[in-house]
Amino acid sequence: MTDIGYVRSDLVDARPAPNRTSGPIAWARKNLFANPTDTLLTALGVLFLLWILPPLFGWTIFNAVGPNGTVEECRMENAGACWAYISSEMEFFIYGFYDIPEQWRPNIVFALGALLLTPLLIPKAPFKRTNAVLFFLVYPIVSYFLLAGGVFGLRYIPTEKWGGLLVTLIISVIGITLSFPIGIMLALGRQSSLPIIKTVCVCFIELIRSVPLITILFMASIMLPLFMPQGTTVDKFLRAIVGVTLFTSAYMAEVVRGGLQAIPRGQYEAAAALGLGYWQRMGFIILPQALKHVIPGIVNSAIALFKDTSLVYIVGMKDLLEAVKTKNDTALEWQSANTATTGYLFAAMVFWVFCFGMSRYSIYMENRLNTGYKR
């Protein structure tokens, strides 16, 4: 035993991998400079970033006129984005012509909406049923009376005065919430064995899908009044909402139908074999599976709807984009070389925030529900 000079009693700590196989250098070698083509592409990419980033940041941040700046600064030779213009006209971009002393009303509506929607979107939050009833039934009514007024001593504010982000959000929230159930009904109707229901649904979907949204809105604003008795007018805002909702419903219906068709026939038969009625089969067996498959498509339609709201300028409503455009054209006191560009950039950023938010949430939902097919 003693002729063994030294026996190590514990294990040697694992040494870090050599620099060539791990760490930032290895990462760069593997991902950026693996072969001559990659190296060339990396170099081109870096050059592109060097070319695009400094002027971009220079324009939007470093040379930009801050929110408290003046129009004189915006008019200077090398001035960048004129954020002062945005902050000065923010009220118009958010509320449109909504009377300034009454703007606490839309603010409450925004706050209530966020308060009710957030727990609805978080799967773990309690009281889902109460929450849903509040959001889908109580909230719209409360919001309407808050925004329009005319009751409880609130001043009446006609919808012509609503505008900006307020209009964009109202139309898209109503559009998305209504078009989803309508779309499901249409998709089920299209698969129905009852000929009348099937024909009506097919006709509706095909008719709406074969005309551009702009045409539907145009019809609603120009043709509809001609068919109605003189003096009876349907609110333009309502017309826009109905137009947008019907349009998206048709698309939703086709998305949902895709999901329904992905469900094997065996599932339908098994559900029927359990002795479930039609609505139970659909509600408990088919739709939960089908909808899970088509979350990306549904969110796609929702995002498309959100962006399509900017088409309501056709009926003379001032949504966010149109509000920005109006101020670009008419706010003469803010005219400078960068004003309009800044306005459009602001609108783009707001749209991006909402659309990106929706898209991330849909990915989260997909992962949560994707229990059976996780790869």
Place this chain on the structure above:
Amino acid sequence: MQKALVSIAVAASLGLGATAANAAILDDVKAKGYVQCGVTGGVPGFSAPDSNNVWTGIEVDFCRAMAAAIFNDAEAVRYTSLTSQERFTALSAGEIDVLSRTTTWTMSRDTQLGISFVGTMFYDGQGFMVREADGIASALDLSGAAVCIESGTTTELNAADYFAANGMDFNTVVFVDQDEVVKAYEDGRCDVYTTDSSALAAERSKFANPAEHIILPEIISKEPLGPVVRAGDSQWFNLARWTYFALLEAEELGVTSANVDEMLGSDNPAIKRLLGVEGDFGTPLGVTKDWAYQIIKTVGNYAETYERNVGPSTPIGLERGLNALWRDGGIQYAPPIR
């Protein structure tokens, strides 16, 4: 079923025809308590949101004047923002009571659309803008100039006609987009920029240094812009028309929003008639006898609304030109109130 069809047909023909069979517009307006006014989506000086997000402009002031005449309250107006495609439909379908939206008075519109033009609130027309440093004082000095024009517009044709008629030659520099035209002019690619003079003024106000550019006095086309009402209701038409005339008459008689109360005691019989001190010209219009007083008190006379919205002291900076009163060399002229 047949009944339903008939009622749909009747409804459609009513909507399309916009005929005399309708109830009086004035009664409807009085019943609902406001004037529904069709305006642009935003044209500076004519109808645009101001910094407090309230509609302002010379065309907006016309609607406010009508509201003042009817309700003694210039704020009893609701505005509908209209695109140029939907404006006439909105008017004939009764969605709006008066259209005051940079609408050019043309024969076909006046006679074929079931609408009536009330008058000309603003005589617009194509004009020329040049750099002050070039020392050009009249469009007749423009021979040989390079002219920036938007292609495919009547502007292009009008300019060609004008130069040909005056035996001058010119070079056109043509662009598809208005912004490109302005940019080219600003960059010095041409000596002259031509389009409607109110648009010239609005574009000039956006330049880095507006004072370096002048708009020449010549106007080479006719673009009379005025308010419009549905045809067939003469009472409403008269009210709109005399609202416009009252604005002019007040300027002619020197009655302004500031001195209108003093003017009530004036000995001038024309002022007495205008302000309803003597005679009653309001009742036949369906409004009170002090209708014009209310207009002037709250909105002012024509000169005031012009100066406030498009005049030389505003960013638009338009001289009165054709829009001056007839006695000042313009063509704004109101028949006498008597």
